[in-house]
Every structure is written in structure tokens, then in C-alpha cells.
Amino acid sequence: MNMEKVNSMDFGEFVDVFGNVIERCPLIAAAVWSQRPFFDLEDLEKHFFAFIDALPQSGQEGILRCHPDLAGREQQRGTLTAESQREQSGAGLTSLSAEERQQLEKLNAQYRARFGFPFVLAARLSDRAAVPRELERRLHCQPAQELRTALGEVKKIGHLRLVDLLGADSSRLKLR
Numbered sequence: 001m002n003m004e005k006v007n008s009m010d011f012g013e014f015v016d017v018f019g020n021v022i023e024r025c026p027l028i029a030a031a032v033w034s035q036r037p038f039f040d041l042e043d044l045e046k047h048f049f050a051f052i053d054a055l056p057q058s059g060q061e062g063i064l065r066c067h068p069d070l071a072g073r074e075q076q077r078g079t080l081t082a083e084s085q086r087e088q089s090g091a092g093l094t095s096l097s098a099e100e101r102q103q104l105e106k107l108n109a110q111y112r113a114r115f116g117f118p119f120v121l122a123a124r125l126s127d128r129a130a131v132p133r134e135l136e137r138r139l140h141c142q143p144a145q146e147l148r149t150a151l152g153e154v155k156k157i158g159h160l161r162l163v164d165l166l167g168a169d170s171s172r173l174k175l176r
């Protein structure tokens with residue numbers, strides 16, 4: 001998809017296509033649409049990220065809470081979004097042993113109890129062995145630092161989803 005195509009989308013189409021760049025937060029795509037035209041992938045994602053950065057802490061935590069646990073109940077029930085399903089299965093998180101799953105469940109619960117939001121990590125940049133290690137490490141971080149780290153992961157996930165959508169054809173528009 002090239003940027004001319006993106007810039008020509010009406011509101012409904014844009015939200016259909018980009019509504020899950022930030023997991024289960026189509027409101028962000030709805031707000032970003034108003035910022036057209038976009039020059040390239042970097043410019044487009046800048047608007048998604050600026051929206052996140054401008055939110056109060058409660059809104060940033062809300063975004064994190066829209067994420068399903070890694071290898072959690074939604075994955076078991078088959079109710080993940082298509083994007084999340086692909087990311088979690090790519091990292092091997094859909095083929096864990098019962099023991100590995102229980103270990104992650106326990107760590108996810110500890111993390112949520114400590115910080116009040118789920119553990120978020122860009123699964124495509126990780127794997128089934130690294131996820132519990134990283135979860136244990138981040139469990140010991142300070143809350144303010146952990147909020148920043150988690151939002152950084154949301155942005156990595158969003159970046160990779162945008163790359164998937166725009167592919168190699170997201171070369172810069174000659175508009176400025």
C-alpha cells in the first residue's frame with residue numbers, strides 16, 4: 001500500500017485498516033486520520049505515538065490494559081485479534097507446555113498485581129524462552145520506569161504492524 005492510497009482513504013476505511021495498529025484502540029487511528037496527509041511510514045507512526053505520549057497517565061495505562069496477556073486466557077479461548085494471534089504464535093507462545101503456560105500465568109498475575117496493568121512486550125522481537133525472563137526482570141522495575149518501558153513496547157508493536165500494512169511501498173510522498 002502506498003502513501004497516496006493511505007491519504008485518499010475516507011475516515012471509515014482508514015479506521016478499518018489502521019484501527020488495530022495500537023491493540024484494540026481504534027480511537028487512536030480515528031484521531032490520527034485528521035492529521036492527513038502523511039508523508040511516509042515514519043510520519044504516520046509519529047502521529048500515533050504523539051497521541052499516546054500526550055495522554056494523561058490514566059489514558060496510557062488504559063492503552064496497556066487493552067492488551068491481552070501473552071499466552072493468557074484470550075489465547076486459550078481463541079479470542080485474540082488476528083494481529084496478536086500472529087505475533088504470539090510467531091514467538092512460540094501458542095505451543096507452550098502446560099508447565100510453561102502456568103509459569104507465565106503466575107508471572108503475568110504478579111506483574112498485574114504490582115503495576116495494575118498487563119505485561120506488554122513486542123512478542124515478534126522475542127521468543128518463548130525470553131518472555132518469562134524479561135517478565136521476571138521487569139517485575140523488579142520502578143512503576144514510573146515500567147510504564148515508560150511498556151509504552152515503548154506498544155510503539156514497537158505498532159511500528160511492526162504498520163510495516164506489515166504498508167510494506168515496502170511506503171516510500172516518501174513528494175508533498176513537501
Ligand SMILES: NC(=O)N[C@H]1NC(=O)NC1=O
Pocket residue numbers: 023067068069070083084087088118119120121122123124157
Ligand atoms: N501482552 C502483550 O504484550 N500483548 C501483545 N504483545 C504482542 O506482541 N502482541 C500483543 O497482543
